[in-house]
Amino acid sequence: MPLLDTQNLTVSLTQDGIETPLVRDVSFSVERGETLAIVGESGSGKSVSSLAIMGLLAKALQIQSGRILFEGRDLRTLDDEALRQMRGRDMSMVFQEPMTSLNPVRSIGSQIIESIEENLGFSRSDARARAIDLLKEVGVADAERRLKQYPHHFSGGMRQRVMIAIALAAEPKLIIADEPTTALDVTIQAQILDLMARICKDHGTALILITHNLGIVARYAQRVNVMYGGRIVESGDARAIYNAPRHPYSEGLLRSVPRLDQDRSIPLKPIQGSPADPFTSISGCRFHPRCPYATHICKQEVPPFTAGVACHFPLTADALESAS
């Protein structure tokens, strides 16, 4: 049994009585200790699906259909209290914005300690000791003193380390990291991702790494889901997709970021057009208006998801070779 099994998840935004699906029929699973990457542009539905798993969707967002099984239990059948108890204890989250994700008027220590007290039932002094250990583990030097400090005393990278310590506080089985490095300096990004990878390995924690950079995925994740317009368009082994993407969108994502293992003379190629707007209906494949390979069938029929890709004309390794 996988740790997390999401089946046909559909999440809609209800606004002025109109329902707009943001996540459409998404299915994926995460094994214990595994790292799964979810890759896509802004608005592809990757954050919304992770918030749905955490039970933290805003009021206007609702799960329309599908199941989210965590260790076999369907989270949609649980009440608010049971869901609350799972948060922190079974799964936790590292958010995108370390600058605003910590409460500015409470000390770093109190924000870590409250999670330990709530989820592990530790006494104040035990929780404090554990908070110091956690800070040391995530690489915050002089942990004892820094415990008393406030978020504004910390740099962005350091705050993200604190967020990781909070996420780790109750030894959850799953951590969801929603673009944890997007707001950080490039030099810090690798440090934070290496830290997360090491910690998840040491603790046997499963990780869902949400990112828009398909380039970093191969290094940190075993498997990857590429999302576009609320759907998974390609799914499979991270390295395989990195080396030979089959969906034109995955290819576009890879060509738009520099690669160290490639000739620098190959120019970066942006994906034409703008991301699919969930409020406009697009017939057929939602990527077709931007797809260089689109034909008339792509405008008419939604491509079925078969053999790890949702495309009428999946790329082959040869096609990729000749295109570059």
Next chain:
Amino acid sequence: MLGYILRRLVGAVLVMLAVATLVFFMIRLVPGDPIAAMLADAGSQEAREAMTRRLGLDQPVIVQFFYWFGNMLQGDLGASIYGSNQPVMKILMEALPKTLSLALISFLIAITIAIPAGIIAATRKNSAADVGVSLFAFLGLSMPDFWLAIILIIVFAANLQWLPAIGYAPLADGFWPWLSHLILPGIAIGTGFSAIIARMIRSSMLEVMQADYMRTAASKGLTQRVVLMRHAFPNALIPVITVIGIAFALLISGAVVVENVFSIKGLGRVLIQGIQNRDYPVVQGAVLLISAFFVLTNLVVDLLYAVIDPRIRYS
């Protein structure tokens, strides 16, 4: 920190000296004079002149000013030129505890209503409770405090006879006599302020509840109650403190009218009578005291910021 407080206190003294100067000249711009107020048409020309001389009002205004200003700097606010000629300091010190008591009770009533009302309205946005709070705030702001005071007297003092209608009992007479005289005027003044503060808390809470750190707090598995009271409310309080501070100082001006309705001889009443009688020294002294109250409240509010928000440090 200590240096900051000292600098602020020096600033406060300068503000008060400016206020004193302004008030001295402004009260003299009010038509009429003390002699006319006291003697009306009764006194002869000689009596008027004698009184004018006795009160020093025959001197040029600028001479009067420096005379008064010099005495004030030595702590002598002069004596009332009306009736028993009591020293102004004595009049003010008798009135001050009454007004402070009234301000304190009004303030407590205001925040006791406003804090839960604001939090409930924010957490159950657009619910019946929220609409109820909005309605209460609308009514509370619309009702003039003197009108509410009269209604309260009619209902709770005259008809139900639960509470005294007028007067004041010092704390030395016991807690309940003191409190019972302050409940009705406290409600009359406090209702309007609770409406303002409740609305502030509501909008401030709504804003804070959108913050990223609220989502972080929820992701830790904290209960809704802990998330709200530990992470939302203290942060929401930061802008509200300013309003509460101003409101607290404004309670004094609310007291001016309400004290009259309830016949409490507090600062408000002293001030109004002083103005009616053109009792220059009393008006000057009372305004000086009220401005001191404003300035000190502002200082306390600024210091409170640093207590609530660790990002603010004074040096």
